[in-house]
Amino acid sequence: MTATAPAASSPLLEVSGVTKRYPGVLAVDDVSLSLEAGQIVGLVGKNGAGKSTLIKIIAGAEHADEGHLRLNGESLELHRPHDATDAGLAFVHQDLQDVGDLSVAENVMMGLGYPRKMGLFVDWAELYRRAADPMVRLEADIDPREPVGELSVAKQRLVMIARGLAQQAQLLVLDEPSASLTDEEIEHLFAVVRRLRDDGITVVYVSHRLEEIFELTERVIVMRNGQLVADEPTASLNRSSLISHITGHEHAQTATERRASRRVGGRPDTEVVLDVDGVSADTGVHDCSFDVREGEILGLGGLMGSGRTEMVRAVFGADHRREGSVRVHGQEIRDNHPAESMAAGLALLPEDRKTQGNIMDFSVRNNITLASLDRHRVRPRVPAPLPRSEKQAADRRIGRLSIATPHDRQLVRLLSGGNQQKVVIAKWLEQGSDVLIFDEPTIGVDVDGKEEIYDIMEELAAEGKAVVFISSEFSELVGVCHRVLVLSEGRIIGELEGDEVTEPAIVEICYSQH
Amino acid sequence: MSLDVLGFISTYGVFITLVACIVIFAVLDSRFIEIDNLRTQLGLAAPLLMLSLGLTVVLAMGDFDLSIAGTLSACAAAIVVLIVNHDWPWGLAVLVGVAFGLGIGAINGLLVSYVEMPSFITTLATFLILLGVEYMISDGRNITGAADMPDLYRDLGIGKPEPWTEFTSPVWIAAGLAIILWLLMAKTELGRYMYAIGGNPEAARLSGINVKALRALGFVIVGFAAVIAAVSQTARTASSIPRVGISLLLSAYAAAFLGAAASRKGLFNVPGTVLGVIFLQAVQSGLTILGYDRDILDISRGSILVLAMLLTALGARRR
Numbered sequence: 001m002t003a004t005a006p007a008a009s010s011p012l013l014e015v016s017g018v019t020k021r022y023p024g025v026l027a028v029d030d031v032s033l034s035l036e037a038g039q040i041v042g043l044v045g046k047n048g049a050g051k052s053t054l055i056k057i058i059a060g061a062e063h064a065d066e067g068h069l070r071l072n073g074e075s076l077e078l079h080r081p082h083d084a085t086d087a088g089l090a091f092v093h094q095d096l097q098d099v100g101d102l103s104v105a106e107n108v109m110m111g112l113g114y115p116r117k118m119g120l121f122v123d124w125a126e127l128y129r130r131a132a133d134p135m136v137r138l139e140a141d142i143d144p145r146e147p148v149g150e151l152s153v154a155k156q157r158l159v160m161i162a163r164g165l166a167q168q169a170q171l172l173v174l175d176e177p178s179a180s181l182t183d184e185e186i187e188h189l190f191a192v193v194r195r196l197r198d199d200g201i202t203v204v205y206v207s208h209r210l211e212e213i214f215e216l217t218e219r220v221i222v223m224r225n226g227q228l229v230a231d232e233p234t235a236s237l238n239r240s241s242l243i244s245h246i247t248g249h250e251h252a253q254t255a256t257e258r259r260a261s262r263r264v265g266g267r268p269d270t271e272v273v274l275d276v277d278g279v280s281a282d283t284g285v286h287d288c289s290f291d292v293r294e295g296e297i298l299g300l301g302g303l304m305g306s307g308r309t310e311m312v313r314a315v316f317g318a319d320h321r322r323e324g325s326v327r328v329h330g331q332e333i334r335d336n337h338p339a340e341s342m343a344a345g346l347a348l349l350p351e352d353r354k355t356q357g358n359i360m361d362f363s364v365r366n367n368i369t370l371a372s373l374d375r376h377r378v379r380p381r382v383p384a385p386l387p388r389s390e391k392q393a394a395d396r397r398i399g400r401l402s403i404a405t406p407h408d409r410q411l412v413r414l415l416s417g418g419n420q421q422k423v424v425i426a427k428w429l430e431q432g433s434d435v436l437i438f439d440e441p442t443i444g445v446d447v448d449g450k451e452e453i454y455d456i457m458e459e460l461a462a463e464g465k466a467v468v469f470i471s472s473e474f475s476e477l478v479g480v481c482h483r484v485l486v487l488s489e490g491r492i493i494g495e496l497e498g499d500e501v502t503e504p505a506i507v508e509i510c511y512s513q514h
Numbered sequence: 515m516s517l518d519v520l521g522f523i524s525t526y527g528v529f530i531t532l533v534a535c536i537v538i539f540a541v542l543d544s545r546f547i548e549i550d551n552l553r554t555q556l557g558l559a560a561p562l563l564m565l566s567l568g569l570t571v572v573l574a575m576g577d578f579d580l581s582i583a584g585t586l587s588a589c590a591a592a593i594v595v596l597i598v599n600h601d602w603p604w605g606l607a608v609l610v611g612v613a614f615g616l617g618i619g620a621i622n623g624l625l626v627s628y629v630e631m632p633s634f635i636t637t638l639a640t641f642l643i644l645l646g647v648e649y650m651i652s653d654g655r656n657i658t659g660a661a662d663m664p665d666l667y668r669d670l671g672i673g674k675p676e677p678w679t680e681f682t683s684p685v686w687i688a689a690g691l692a693i694i695l696w697l698l699m700a701k702t703e704l705g706r707y708m709y710a711i712g713g714n715p716e717a718a719r720l721s722g723i724n725v726k727a728l729r730a731l732g733f734v735i736v737g738f739a740a741v742i743a744a745v746s747q748t749a750r751t752a753s754s755i756p757r758v759g760i761s762l763l764l765s766a767y768a769a770a771f772l773g774a775a776a777s778r779k780g781l782f783n784v785p786g787t788v789l790g791v792i793f794l795q796a797v798q799s800g801l802t803i804l805g806y807d808r809d810i811l812d813i814s815r816g817s818i819l820v821l822a823m824l825l826t827a828l829g830a831r832r833r
Contacts, residue, residue, distance in 0.1 A: 316720075318719075338719055338720050338721070338722050355716060355717070356714075356716050357720075359709075359710050360714065361713045362709070362710065362713055370706070370721050371721045373703045374703060377703075384701045384702045384703065385701075385702075427721070
């Protein structure tokens with residue numbers, strides 16, 4: 001499958017026989033590939049498939065144990081990250097690596113030195129002029145004087161791309177660049193990537209969102225268990241064949257098939273657990289009312305920035321609720337504070353597991369029991385946790401959610417993204433709330449991991465819990481939700497139930513107001 | 515193999531440096547390891563230990579408290595003035611001091627945790643105010659009055675509650691405080707929540723932890739610790755020395771950071787702080803016995819702090 005076509009002239013980047021071992025893991029296993037100038041290449045694979053390690057090796061942040069790299073036919077020796085930059089390779093990581101307090105211009109020109117006046121003073125005018133150049137190429141309407149920290153995530157990513165252009169990059173690697181971007185911003189990003197391709201720059205686009213891979217790329221490289229398992233023109237693949245390459249399983253279900261096979265119907269005819277009435281908040285939430293029944297999975301659809309996260313935060317009391325009432329089992333939650341909501345049986349699994357979900361320097365065990373510590377007391381009235389009891393609970397969750405961790409004492413920081421997400425889920429399952437709100441639980445999680453998270457939600461519903469599921473991938477909502485509410489600009493603008501829940505129907509409501 | 519040695523050194527860097535210091539001092543002058551010196555040094559270190567222990571709680575939650583030096587100084591002056599110049603019963607004077615310390619802690623906690631002011635600059639401000647208050651009380655003078663102090667009060671500083679070890683009361687009080695705070699931080703739900711706040715306050719809040727109340731409680735605890743340090747100090751010397759807290763402030767931070775460096779996870783912790791205080795006191799005692807002056811003492815303490823941190827940093831980079 002690893003077809004390295006013999007080219008007349010030497011390719012831009014040639015990776016041959018690269019292997020990288022970590023203790024106990026073969027992270028990259030004899031990978032060879034070659035990239036031509038002016039291509040958009042998708043790089044996909046599950047978490048832990050070896051994508052990140054391969055990128056780190058190309059970036060000079062990790063050293064390959066075997067194999068070598070060639071750039072334009074010449075051997076490429078990378079000893080430190082700076083070498084890769086000098087060679088014309090640029091990387092935009094998912095976690096933004098810009099300096100928030102510095103201006104856009106300084107970030108764009110970072111590493112190239114400041115232009116000088118009289119050999120001493122920084123020539124700011126010249127700096128802004130030079131930085132404006134790549135910004136114009138990107139058609140980015142950004143003031144080079146503005147501090148980067150003030151920009152939206154989308155614009156910050158553009159600044160990082162502009163930095164690559166300023167460094168005369170020939171190869172640009174974008175790692176999950178569309179995360180937390182609105183649809184409009186994603187369109188602009190795509191336009192930028194295509195223009196760079198037309199200028200002869202090669203773009204490697206890493207994403208878990210397969211729709212984007214199909215829309216944007218010309219060629220797809222798939223990694224699985226450290227190996228390169230497919231390297232094919234995008235046009236020769238379809239969604240299901242790509243998923244089979246990624247997972248190694250024969251057949252991949254579409255959302256509609258999943259919905260049919262799981263017999264996901266309309267909402268169950270049970271008692272209302274969560275009743276939200278007329279909730280408004282200063283974060284842009286206007287008069288939202290809905291309820292969720294026992295055993296129901298309610299989806300919240302909408303475009304990025306439609307106010308779904310803000311609405312559930314106001315319901316949970318993470319943000320101040322200006323108006324409206326929230327009832328759980330008919331009991332009104334008066335104080336809007338997370339602790340009160342939890343006591344009433346409400347749980348919010350926040351969008352960003354790094355900044356809101358986990359204590360990254362706590363062990364897996366201590367994260368899992370954090371919200372239910374009072375159930376592990378040495379004696380009922382002594383508020384001291386019993387480690388043995390905590391360990392039992394943690395081990396049980398690690399087993400049931402198949403969290404990949406060597407032991408329950410491992411720091412959460414050291415787990416992969418999908419497993420960190422499972423630790424957040426484990427914490428709230430332990431806490432035992434009746435209503436669980438999952439805010440984008442599958443972001444950055446690979447195909448198998450996503451499937452596991454759907455299973456968890458379905459199990460919870462089967463146990464009689466009420467589940468609220470926010471996702472920007474509408475196919476996910478179609479696959480599992482009994483009912484879907486669509487939000488726009490902080491208001492609920494549509495509702496679909498049972499057979500009405502289809503991707504086109506959700507999309508249509510989303511755009512009905514534009 | 516050589517990597518393992520480096521790993522060992524980095525994990526136990528602080529211990530190794532401490533043991534090395536003790537061995538060197540003992541070899542150079544055997545007076546260093548005599549039981550009398552041990553008693554004296556522990557007695558001298560007790561107020562610093564109390565202060566450092568309180569500080570550990572605040573640091574573990576990611577806050578700073580600089581005002582403790584002011585609380586300690588002002589309380590020391592107030593208690594001595596009330597007992598010596600105004601003939602107050604010592605119990606009442608101590609009670610006033612405790613109320614004062616808790617009050618300052620509550621104000622700091624309110625400003626930092628509820629009004630959301632940055633802890634460093636807020637407690638710097640209360641520190642300055644308290645130094646002014648101390649000056650008002652003491653007029654900037656040493657107040658001594660061994661003769662006017664009741665024996666019971668002096669016992670809090672120089673009394674020997676049991677005949678076997680003959681450690682003075684402050685050693686036992688500090689040990690008691692260490693055990694209580696160790697239980698709090700390492701063994702209770704509150705302690706777990708405090709470390710969670712130090713790790714990620716937003717995740718802690720969304721997990722239902724009352725972040726504001728616990729952060730405020732930290733400032734109250736360190737305020738209380740500063741007061742009992744003031745009591746031990748004034749009872750031992752039978753006097754209040756202006757700005758006594760300032761010299762202790764930097765040592766308290768040094769001890770707490772040494773303790774964090776000694777812990778595997780780099781967290782502020784009670785046993786580590788105890789180790790840090792012992793470390794600083796051992797170096798001070800050893801160098802004093804060897805006849806070095808203040809200048810060498812300060813340079814050595816600073817250098818050892820750097821060395822301990824360096825070993826830990828090497829370990830962190832390897833991990």
